[in-house]
Amino acid sequence: MSVSQDPQQDQQMLVDINNVHYSVGSRTILDGVDIKIPRGKITTIMGPSGCGKTTLLRLIGGQLTPNQGSIHFDGVNMHTLANDDLYLMRKRMGMLFQSGALFTHMSVYDNVAFPVREHTNLPEHIIRALVLMKLEAVGLRGARHLMPSELSGGMSRRVALARAIALDPMMIMYDEPFTGQDPITVGVIMQLIRLLNDSLGMTSVIVSHDVQEVCAISDQLFMISDGHVVDSGGPSQLQKSGSDWVQQFMSAMPDGPVPFHYPVIPFIDDMLLEDE
Amino acid sequence: MFNQFQILGRRSMSVFQRLGQAMLFQLQILAGLPGLLRHPRLLIQELYSVGVQSLAIIVISGLTVGMVLGLQMYNTLVDFGTEESLGPVVALSLVRELGPVLTALLFSGRAGSALTAEIGLMKATDQLSVMEMMAVDPVKRVVVPRFVAGVISMPLLAAIFSAVGILGSYMVGVGLLGVDDGAFWSQMQHKVSFDKDIWNGIIKSFVFGIIATWIAVFEGYTAIPTTAGVSNATTRTVVHTAFAVLAMDFVLTAIMFGES
Numbered sequence: 001m002s003v004s005q006d007p008q009q010d011q012q013m014l015v016d017i018n019n020v021h022y023s024v025g026s027r028t029i030l031d032g033v034d035i036k037i038p039r040g041k042i043t044t045i046m047g048p049s050g051c052g053k054t055t056l057l058r059l060i061g062g063q064l065t066p067n068q069g070s071i072h073f074d075g076v077n078m079h080t081l082a083n084d085d086l087y088l089m090r091k092r093m094g095m096l097f098q099s100g101a102l103f104t105h106m107s108v109y110d111n112v113a114f115p116v117r118e119h120t121n122l123p124e125h126i127i128r129a130l131v132l133m134k135l136e137a138v139g140l141r142g143a144r145h146l147m148p149s150e151l152s153g154g155m156s157r158r159v160a161l162a163r164a165i166a167l168d169p170m171m172i173m174y175d176e177p178f179t180g181q182d183p184i185t186v187g188v189i190m191q192l193i194r195l196l197n198d199s200l201g202m203t204s205v206i207v208s209h210d211v212q213e214v215c216a217i218s219d220q221l222f223m224i225s226d227g228h229v230v231d232s233g234g235p236s237q238l239q240k241s242g243s244d245w246v247q248q249f250m251s252a253m254p255d256g257p258v259p260f261h262y263p264v265i266p267f268i269d270d271m272l273l274e275d276e
Numbered sequence: 277m278f279n280q281f282q283i284l285g286r287r288s289m290s291v292f293q294r295l296g297q298a299m300l301f302q303l304q305i306l307a308g309l310p311g312l313l314r315h316p317r318l319l320i321q322e323l324y325s326v327g328v329q330s331l332a333i334i335v336i337s338g339l340t341v342g343m344v345l346g347l348q349m350y351n352t353l354v355d356f357g358t359e360e361s362l363g364p365v366v367a368l369s370l371v372r373e374l375g376p377v378l379t380a381l382l383f384s385g386r387a388g389s390a391l392t393a394e395i396g397l398m399k400a401t402d403q404l405s406v407m408e409m410m411a412v413d414p415v416k417r418v419v420v421p422r423f424v425a426g427v428i429s430m431p432l433l434a435a436i437f438s439a440v441g442i443l444g445s446y447m448v449g450v451g452l453l454g455v456d457d458g459a460f461w462s463q464m465q466h467k468v469s470f471d472k473d474i475w476n477g478i479i480k481s482f483v484f485g486i487i488a489t490w491i492a493v494f495e496g497y498t499a500i501p502t503t504a505g506v507s508n509a510t511t512r513t514v515v516h517t518a519f520a521v522l523a524m525d526f527v528l529t530a531i532m533f534g535e536s
Contacts, residue, residue, distance in 0.1 A: 061409050090411040101402035115410045118417075160406075 014039045014171055014203045015060055020069035022055060029055050031227030032069070037171075042197050042204040044214040046249070047224035048258065053207035054098075056224075057173045060205070061095060062086045074170065091119060094164030094172040098179060100156035102148040102163075108135070109144040112163045119167060134162040138192060154185030158192070165196060171203040172196070178210040186210075190217050211250055215239070223249065225258075298494050301415075305423050305493075308416035318421040326387045326422065326489075327429030331436070333386050334379060338437035341378060342444025345369060349445070350453050359453075363460035364467035366445040367438075371468065371477040372533070375438035377525050380484035382437075383430055384517035388492035391422050392513040395496025396506035404497075419493045426492070430485025431478050438477070476532045480525065487524060488517045 015037035022030040029052040037043045045053050058064045060071055062078040071078050073089060081089065102111050112131045116122065122130075135141040138158040148156060157177060164172055174193065178186045194217045197204045208214050214221065215235035222232045223246055231238060231246045238246060248256035264270070312319060345366050353359045395418060398404050404414040442464075449455040468474065492513045499509035 058405075063405065063408055087411040087413070090409055093409070095406065095409040097402045097406055099402055101406040103403055104401070115412070118410070118412050163410075 012038055014074055015205070016070075016072040017056070017060070018070045018072070020056075020059060020066045020071060022052070022059060022064065022066050028227055030059075030066070033224065033227070033229055035222050035229060035232075037203065037205055038220075039203050040197075040201060041219040042193065042206065042217055044206040044208060044218040044221045045224060046207075046209060046211070046214065046221055048209060048249070051224050052227060053209075053224065054175050057095065057175055057205070057207055060173065061090065061093060091167060092170045094167070094169040096157065096160050096164050096172065096174045096177060098176040100148075100153075100160040102151075102156055102160055104148050106148075107144065108140065108146050108148070108151070108159050111148070111159055112144075112166055115163065115166045130166065131162075134166055135159075137165070137196065138162045139188070152185075154181050154188065157181070157185075157189060161189075161192060161196075165200065165202075168200065169202065171205065174204065174206040174208075176208055177206060178208060178213050186213055193217055209249075211252065225249075297498065298490070301494050301497065302490060304415045305420055305490075308413070308420040309424070311416045312420050312424060315417075315421070318417075319424055322421045322425035323429060326391070326425040327432065330383060330386045330429065330433055333382055334433045334437050335440050337378065337382055338375075338440035339444040341374060341437075342366065342370065342441030342446075343448045345374070345441065346445030346448035347453075350449055350455065359449075359455050360459035361463055361467075362445065362449045362455050363442075363462075363464035366449075367442055367464045367468050368473060370438040370441045371473050372480075373525070373529070375434045375441065376477055376480040376484055377521060379434040379437045379481060380430065380488050380521045381518055383426075383433060383485075384488045384492070384514050384521070387426065387429070388488050388513050388517055389510045391426070391489070391492040392496040392499070392510045393506060395419065395422070395493060396499035396501070396509050399497065399499060400501035400503075400506055415497075419497060423489050423493050426489025427482070427485045430488065431481040434477065434481035434484075472532075476528075479532075480528050483524060483528065484521050487520045491517050491520065 013036045015035070017033055017035040017037075020030050020033045021028070033052075033056065035043075035045070035056075045056060047053055055064060059066055060073065060078070062081070065079050074092070076089060078086065078089065102108075103114065106114065109131055112134050113127050116127050116130055120127075131144070132141055135144055138161050140155060140158055140162065143151070143155060143159075148159075151159065177189050177193065181189065190213055193204055193206070196202060206214060206218065215238075218235060220232065220234055221238055223230045223238065223243075225245055231241050231243050233241075239250060241247060241250070245257040247253070248258060254260050346362060349362055349365050349369075350359055353361055353365065395404075398414075398418065404418065407414045407417060446460060450457050450460050495509040495513045495516075496506075499505050
């Protein structure tokens with residue numbers, strides 16, 4: 001395992017993303033991203049759809065490898081690890097996928113018990129106690145016998161959250177946790193993220209484009225566009241950002257540095273063309 | 277003309293690249309085999325899903341194939357006055373060829389396509405990714421038990437297919453067309469050799485089991501994680517298995533029976 005050079009920085013920062021470049025074929029997704037994620041805080045990475053937010057989470061988790069640059073988690077460079085060491089590191093992080101990604105052939109109870117059964121030799125009565133504690137934390141202890149197909153979208157995410165915290169990870173990554181949820185569920189998830197982060201002493205990383213929600217719970221935000229970090233800071237700092245792009249994004253303006261129209265020839269020229 | 281060569285070259289490269297990927301995937305599966313000893317329940321679940329749930333189609337198909345074979349063979353043999361040979365003719369056809377080949381094709385249509393669709397959908401709904409993030413290797417946890425279950429199930433299903441087929445031809449030949457009961461069984465016992473016929477049939481069905489299940493799990497695992505991607509992968513599983521099984525059947529038959 002290779003360890004980064006500055007031990008003091010390692011202590012303060014749980015994740016250090018350093019000059020990361022990532023491309024798929026000829027398409028550049030991340031082009032020199034630098035982000036430092038402090039321990040115990042809620043950090044949000046924001047940006048429009050397709051800007052590489054989820055890719056960034058997968059890079060942190062070691063599911064993807066950057067073309068250039070490095071990502072250190074707890075002082076360890078994730079992309080120099082052998083497969084077994086990488087899996088050991090992943091036991092220390094949890095991830096909540098956008099879809100919940102529950103195992104459809106298992107009940108809610110078995111979904112939450114899955115990582116515990118896989119990684120420990122605990123007797124079944126202890127596993128039961130652990131699972132019920134996690135489900136109680138997300139308010140779904142009463143739904144433990146249901147199958148994933150019987151859950152609403154919000155309930156699925158809460159079960160997935162219970163499963164993600166089953167092994168008490170150091171860090172949890174949330175991929176678009178609020179997308180497509182009703183206001184009550186959004187409120188519940190916001191409260192859970194803050195509560196779990198503070199009570200379990202975890203570090204939380206959220207990727208989202210829901211401005212109101214993340215500003216309400218985040219300690220710091222990073223804005224990504226065109227593969228770069230365009231601005232960063234606390235929620236109030238970003239609200240006052242001098243960047244036109246950030247202002248357009250934060251205020252949800254339809255036109256601005258990000259144009260409303262897809263690149264095309266002038267409308268009048270298009271109308272005068274006879275054939276497609 | 278130059279473009280045609282380019283297209284041909286690109287497609288050939290893509291085929292070889294895919295074959296290479298499949299070989300590497302198979303190595304990953306083999307490396308994961310010892311881990312299955314710690315999860316015997318997973319194998320039992322998959323044996324039920326892949327093997328037991330394929331029984332109905334195997335039994336019904338075996339019975340009808342045996343009945344048709346009995347009827348057709350009788351009509352030919354009776355012209356030469358050798359209808360007493362119906363038993364060995366049907367048994368040899370089933371044990372050597374039709375049992376392993378048809379079972380592999382039916383297995384691919386029933387269990388192989390289901391394996392591809394299941395693994396492909398697990399990929400499309402991030403269930404494989406979430407396993408990776410939980411430090412659980414999806415190849416060991418999802419693919420290996422299904423692969424082993426398929427390889428174990430195929431020879432057993434092929435044996436059942438052949439046995440039920442022989443029963444079907446007995447019902448038609450002896451029950452309906454009047455072939456002598458004793459001659460049917462005694463000639464079969466005399467002509468069908470365990471070492472040459474039954475054992476080679478078992479080897480064939482084992483090889484077809486590896487091919488059919490390997491293609492199914494590989495296509496599922498590498499499916500493009502969209503609705504169309506999973507659908508295409510499922511189709512490829514059935515088509516590629518049919519080609520591979522029929523081609524391998526010729527090779528194995530030439531090796532096993534070529535000199536007799």
